Amino acid sequence: MxxxxxxxxxxxxxxxxxxxxxxxxxxxxxxxxxxxxxxxxxxxxxxxxxxxxxxxxxxxxxxxxxxxxxxxxxxxxxxxxxxxxxxxxxxxxxxxxxxxxxxxxxxxxxxxxxxxxxxxxxxxxxxxxxxxxxxxxxAPRHYPARGWHTEELRVTLALDQPVPEAFEFRRVIADADEIAVLDLAPTLPVAAESGDSLHESDRGVDVFHGGLLIRRVPESNDRTGLVLRLPEPLRRGARHEVGLRLRANLREPRYLCVPRHPCDLFDLHVRFGERVPKRIVRQEKVSPAAADDRSRTGSALAADRAGEVHVRFRNLAPGFAYGIRWAS
Structure with a gap:
């Protein structure tokens, strides 16, 4: 019991x-x-x-x-x-x-x-x-002492644009009272010059709805976390939706979500367009360090006639990477 x-x-x-x-x-x-x-x-x-x-x-x-x-x-x-x-x-x-x-x-x-x-x-x-x-x-749905978790994260990434562009729609649930800010893990890594660190100008972020972007927190040389202030503090059990657009050149041929908080569902569409890579693999619950290993194997994916792939992950564990990697 x-x-x-x-x-x-x-x-x-x-x-x-x-x-x-x-x-x-x-x-x-x-x-x-x-x-x-x-x-x-x-x-x-x-x-x-x-x-x-x-x-x-x-x-x-x-x-x-x-x-x-x-x-x-x-x-x-x-x-x-x-x-x-x-x-x-x-x-x-x-x-x-x-x-x-x-x-x-x-x-x-x-x-x-x-x-x-x-x-x-x-x-x-x-x-x-x-x-x-x-x-x-x-697997009871209980998230103690975390403040909030993501119920659903849906991302559409277009790689057939002059600059890769991602639309991110997220629904979160408050697991405590008075949740006023969300610390969002980045889902779109940025390519800076070789050996250089990431600058503010290297990433474009637009908040479509759900709050106000109040600061960016450097997490590595290619990733920056986002801190979003909510319109009103959330009470325990309340849901809130956020819509973002992110634009950046990719440092690596991959798109990964590394959640900081538990995530029930991550739904990802990636559009390659006419330039479909020869090899696309699914990455699920791998460590961020292992995700950097280009030789790492994964389930092979095939793009459809529109040059798109669609993957879905459930019950994502914080600190692990989920998404896809590709090679030309």
């Missing part, structure tokens, strides 16, 4: 919740009934176990509860074998094609999709729920 601390607002009067896989299984089986996550009102369907593992607060409304359930359950479901994944996406109405008003209708949709009978799909759903519950308990 795992003891999971939750925000005291998450389940008023309950204090610390003793969370077990059996607790999560029971609540997931109740959640799948009727319209599942599209039940209204939804709060009555969500007990202390799901509130804990999904970070649902007492004052969250139906829309916010639905979003938190979807954000937490979907990656767990998508990590399962295909048959269980399809069955559970249908059971909880996470797949748009299976958003039927009754559980039995969603079961039947999954049965047709999997070419199985309804009884087999019900067994798959029960099996999948057991596995999702075990995963949820094994």
């Amino acid at each position: 795992v003891l999971t601390n939750i925000d005291p607002r998450a389940w008023k009067g309950r204090g610390t919740v003793s969370l077990s896989a059996a607790d999560v299984v029971g609540e997931l089986k109740a959640l799948r009934k009727g319209r599942a996550i599209f039940t209204t009102p939804l709060a009555d369907r969500v007990g202390p176990a799901l509130r804990s593992t999904c970070g649902i607060l007492e004052d969250d409304g139906t829309v916010e509860i639905r979003r938190k359930l979807s954000d937490r359950l979907r990656p767990l479901v998508e990590s399962l074998p295909d048959d269980l994944k399809i069955a559970l996406l249908a059971a909880f109405a996470l797949d748009e094609r299976a958003r039927k008003p009754f559980y039995q209708e969603r079961v039947h949709w999954a049965a047709i999709t999997l070419d199985r009978d309804d009884r087999t799909v019900r067994r798959r759903i029960d099996e999948g729920i057991e596995q999702v519950a075990a995963l949820a308990v094994a």
Whole structure:
């Protein structure tokens, strides 16, 4: 059994919740009934176990509860074998094609999709729920003493421009009260002259929304951290979105995110255009020092017809590098 601390607002009067896989299984089986996550009102369907593992607060409304359930359950479901994944996406109405008003209708949709009978799909759903519950308990979403973490980081990098340009959209969650600034790890390294250090003029940064850039902090000879002051301090559990544009010539043929705080999702699109490198590899959870090793192997990636590659990483660990490297 795992003891999971939750925000005291998450389940008023309950204090610390003793969370077990059996607790999560029971609540997931109740959640799948009727319209599942599209039940209204939804709060009555969500007990202390799901509130804990999904970070649902007492004052969250139906829309916010639905979003938190979807954000937490979907990656767990998508990590399962295909048959269980399809069955559970249908059971909880996470797949748009299976958003039927009754559980039995969603079961039947999954049965047709999997070419199985309804009884087999019900067994798959029960099996999948057991596995999702075990995963949820094994990796509770709790980030102690860090202040905030990134729920989602989406980056689009265009290398077919005169100067490489990246658009970065980040959604963060406050893990404490009165979060007034964000210290953002750089995602776009800069090329200075050989042997020279980085100068302010070597990087272009524009804040599209979400705060005011108040200073830059040199971290190495090719990276500068950014400190962003928020419009208003965040309370614990609050979400905030930031949009940035960064422009810089790259020192190395790579694009890596080395998060300073935990990051749930990093989604990266890189556009090479007509000049697609001969070799593109995925880099996942490598040390920054190892990322500098050009001989290091990784999963090979292929660009599409538009000269683009798309990679996605989940549950990024602070201090490790995630992204891609290429060679002409």
